[in-house]
Amino acid sequence: MIYIENANIVLEKGILKNGALLCENGIITKIGKPDSFEAPKNAEIIDANGLYLGPGFVDIHVHGGNGYNFFDNPEKAAEYFLKHGETTVLATSYTTYTKDEYLAAIEKIKNAMKTDAKNIAGFYMEGPYLNPKYGAEPKMNKWLGEIKEEDYAQIVDNVGDLAKVWAVAPERDGIENFMEYVKSQNQNAVFAVAHSEATPDEIDRVKNYGIKIQTHCMNATGRLGESAGIRGVGPDEYCLMNDDMYAEMICDSLAIHVPAYLQRLILKIKGIDKIILITDSFATDSEESEKYAKSKDLSFDSEGNVSGSRLTMDIVCQNFVKHTNSSIQDTFLAAATNPAKAIGMYDEIGSIEVGKKANLLIVDKDFKIDKVIFEGVVQC
Numbered sequence: 432m433i434y435i436e437n438a439n440i441v442l443e444k445g446i447l448k449n450g451a452l453l454c455e456n457g458i459i460t461k462i463g464k465p466d467s468f469e470a471p472k473n474a475e476i477i478d479a480n481g482l483y484l485g486p487g488f489v490d491i492h493v494h495g496g497n498g499y500n501f502f503d504n505p506e507k508a509a510e511y512f513l514k515h516g517e518t519t520v521l522a523t524s525y526t527t528y529t530k531d532e533y534l535a536a537i538e539k540i541k542n543a544m545k546t547d548a549k550n551i552a553g554f555y556m557e558g559p560y561l562n563p564k565y566g567a568e569p570k571m572n573k574w575l576g577e578i579k580e581e582d583y584a585q586i587v588d589n590v591g592d593l594a595k596v597w598a599v600a601p602e603r604d605g606i607e608n609f610m611e612y613v614k615s616q617n618q619n620a621v622f623a624v625a626h627s628e629a630t631p632d633e634i635d636r637v638k639n640y641g642i643k644i645q646t647h648c649m650n651a652t653g654r655l656g657e658s659a660g661i662r663g664v665g666p667d668e669y670c671l672m673n674d675d676m677y678a679e680m681i682c683d684s685l686a687i688h689v690p691a692y693l694q695r696l697i698l699k700i701k702g703i704d705k706i707i708l709i710t711d712s713f714a715t716d717s718e719e720s721e722k723y724a725k726s727k728d729l730s731f732d733s734e735g736n737v738s739g740s741r742l743t744m745d746i747v748c749q750n751f752v753k754h755t756n757s758s759i760q761d762t763f764l765a766a767a768t769n770p771a772k773a774i775g776m777y778d779e780i781g782s783i784e785v786g787k788k789a790n791l792l793i794v795d796k797d798f799k800i801d802k803v804i805f806e807g808v809v810q811c
């Protein structure tokens with residue numbers, strides 16, 4: 432049992448100043464002013480010293496970090512991100528895995544989720560069917576041929592309803608059959624448009640399967656114009672136009688993935704409730720690039736192009752505030768609440784409410800982490 436006092440509690444609709452919070456058996460059971468309820472005698476008392484108490488981060492798009500990919504070493508990756516406040520992560524796949532590598536990794540992650548890596552809530556399947564023109568590793572991509580059930584069925588079956596998101600390029604021939612199959616196995620699966628140059632018509636054709644997310648908006652996407660000099664429209668514009676879609680955003684410190692001006696434009700059009708901050712982090716050991724020597728948080732693909740990051744969500748939040756001037760409360764919406772809603776887990780995580788899991792962070796005004804509490808247990 433934990434009693435946290437002297438905290439600025441970041442609720443979904445506002446900040447409760449000088450608040451107190453009680454959690455029992457891993458669940459939040461009381462929130463209020465300290466004079467409204469006292470700490471039970473046997474509670475561990477934590478003084479937040481006037482810092483912010485917010486919901487644990489929900490990073491739905493993260494491949495790995497600190498040398499460990501979720502698909503190779505889920506326990507180490509999960510532990511690393513938990514220390515950075517990521518109390519929920521989706522282990523994210525990529526197109527460089529063969530079918531057998533997918534199947535082995537899925538088993539490994541499922542086992543890890545039962546034991547040590549409890550902050551892994553499932554999978555974000557980034558592919559396998561993406562458009563290699565847009566940053567989907569054209570040389571190492573194992574999924575460029577015809578889309579065939581015999582290739583994907585076992586992966587879809589084995590990952591089952593743990594796959595919260597399937598990212599697809601709607602322009603790939605045969606993608607409907609694949610999406611149909613995914614839906615038949617997992618009614619709750621959510622689709623994202625990713626690494627794509629699909630036109631709005633092409634996206635509309637598959638909309639009924641449940642397109643809800645634009646994977647890293649304004650990054651790794653194309654738009655085909657009628658001819659040179661005519662600006663086309665693609666997935667980013669589709670996402671901006673459709674109010675029910677969430678826009679994922681990678682905020683690195685130099686705003687390389689998404690220029691700061693575009694970050695503000697996305698925010699202005701979508702509104703804070705439809706922004707999902709992601710790290711898109713990789714366990715990269717790639718050389719730091721001369722061109723981006725000042726950046727410590729980018730990663731690069733096998734050809735030296737910027738691809739993914741080395742971010743953690745606490746740093747993403749700092750960068751988001753820096754580039755968009757968003758408030759702490761809004762930043763927690765984008766880093767915890769909105770992603771929990773998008774993947775259908777909002778009834779248990781994503782905000783500070785009585786009855787939800789006690790996944791909590793104590794942070795200062797710059798998102799520097801003071802404490803991480805996972806299911807009612809202090810981690811660090």
Ligand SMILES: [Zn+2]
Nearest residue numbers: 492523557711
């Ligand atoms: Zn990714």
